[in-house]
Structure formats: structure tokens, C-alpha cells
Amino acid sequence: MKVPIIQLNLEEQTVKDVTDVLKSGMWAEGKNVHALEEEFAKYIGAKHARAVNSGTSALLCALYGIGIKPGDEVLVPSFTFIATANTILEFGAKPVFVEAERDTFNMSADDAKKKITKKTRAIMPVHLYGLSVDMDAFNDLAAKHNLKIIEDACQAHGAEFKGKKCGALGDVAAFSLYPTKNMVCGGEGGLVTTNDDAIAERVKLYSNHGQAQKYVHASIGFNFRMQEFNGVIARASLKVLDKNNQKRRENAAFFNDAFKGVDQIETPVVPSSRVHVYHQYTLKVKNRDKLAEHLQKNEIGYGIHYQIPIHEQQSMKNMGITAKLPVTEQLAKDVISIPAHPMLSKEQLDFVAKTIKDFFK
């Protein structure tokens, strides 16, 4: 592959720190995981952070944290990763799929408003590809209808809305540290953030067998703990997050410029209230599948997030969950993400831009 969609980089010092942890034999949650929790909470501007073993676990903890119950409805986008909906179903609650905005790809607050019923308990917007949703609109809806907001910030480490970081904009938030994400941990991991003391307590219990003290169980809970060496790598990754996000923005600006005047390409739209972190740099294009073949032939990595919206997945149909979302369905046919990660060289950027422009000539 000449230009991979993602390239990971570990500093020598981090390798040494991980080796020290491995040699120490202290492998389960320990001082590095706890330091990560403090450092991440401070970075996000949230009162609490809890480190867990995946973004999916973080979503489960967040849902438990707000006290979701069987039969509750949760408003979610369909144009997202499946975990957003599956975690709701795990509690016996129902994901109610909301239309996307064509320009930002994010969940539409206007459509969400139309889907509120007596059973609606929460809204779970996703800051898709690293761009915050319109949080003012969702917070207004939540205040008016007494709903909780869970931010799915799994793709949005460092993203901002009106000067505040995603993860501190609703009641509780979930982040993923999966290896492709802007912030990583050397394997699978996740973080939950909240400003609410009661939610933080429930999240902590749920992620650790409901244990308030050893072998004393105050609530139901499971083992969602983060391993210590993942804590070491996540702390190192947090230190370079802002620098890497800035590089991603520069790469995005380069492509926006390069594709100006190419009628078949729509580049990402960023409303002035928001700071994008380009977890994905995603274009809307004509002839998407043929472009994908062209990129493959030229050894350029790409991603299609998401080819099948959640409401069209067989697993949802099997449960009788359906929706009609024409904007989402069209986006699924038009989107393609191209490499914009911070390790790209100038030559690689030029090569990707030229290869795509040649295709549309």
C-alpha cells in the first residue's frame, strides 16, 4: 500500500514504559489507568473520566449511568457504527433512528424533534467523523422534554462546539480508543466522561462488577476495566493528540483546496461553531464505487463509513425495527473517506489528490 488509510506510531519512550509495566507484573488496572482518567477528564473539561476496555463498553456504562430501562426509546442516528444502536438494545430499550443532515453527515435535530414520544428517555447523538453535532439544538430539545443526552464521542477526541470539548457537552459521553481512532491505547479501550457525580458513581460500579469494596457488590456490574499497559499508551497518545489533530486539519485543508472546482466532489462542511478533528476526511462523490476501485488499483487506502445504514441492517429487520431515511440512504451510496492521518508526507498528499482528480477528469 503506497498510502495506508491509517499509520500507527509508538515513541521509543512509550515502548520502554510499556516494557516496565510488563516487567513489574502489575498488569490489571493500576496507577497509569488512574492517571489517564485524571488527565483525560482535565483535557475534556469534565469532572470525571472512567477508563474502560472499549468504546462499546463505554456506551454500555453511559447508558447504565443514566438509568436506561427496558421499553425506553433513545433517539440515535442510523448513519453511524452499529455499536451506537446495539448498546441500547442490550438494555431492552429501543433505538429510534433519526435522519442525517446531508451537509455535516450528523444527526438532524429537526428530525429528532419529530420523533419524540412519551417513551423517549434519551438522545444519543454521534459526533461523526470528528465533527460535533449541533449541541445547542439537542440540549434545547433535552431541556424541553426532560431527556438525557449521551454523546457518542467515539470518533471525536479533541473536537469542539462553541469552545467546549465534545465529551463535556451532554450528561455523559463515550470515547473509543480503537487503533484507528485519533487517540489510541495499543489495543482496545474506551473512556466515559461526565460532570454528574451520581452518573460517575454508577459508571464506576458498572465497569467493575458493582464493587464498592472488594467482594462487596452495591449494584450489577461487569469487568470492563482497562489494562495497565493500555493506560500507558493512552496517556502517551493524549499528550500528542492536539498536535496530531492540528496536522489532520492541515491535511484536510490541503484536500479541500485541491478538490476546489471538481464538480463531482463535495468536500466536508464545518460550521463556524465547531472545531473538526477529522477522525475521517470524508468526501461525497459521484461514482463512489468506481472511485474506490481506482484508489485500490493505485494502492491508496480508503474507507466507506457506512455502506449499510443501521436501519437497513438485517439484524435490525429481524427485530422488526425499520425506518425510512432517504438522506441517510443516499449518503451511504456517496461517501468515501481518504487518508488524512498525521503521518502523511507531502508526496503522499500530492499523490492522493492527483489520483482522485485524474479519475474525475
Ligand SMILES: Cc1ncc(COP(=O)(O)O)c(C=O)c1O
Ligand atoms: C461512533 C462509534 N460508536 C461506537 C464505537 C465502538 O467503539 P469500540 O470499537 O472501541 O468498541 C465506534 C468504534 O468504531 C464508533 O465509531
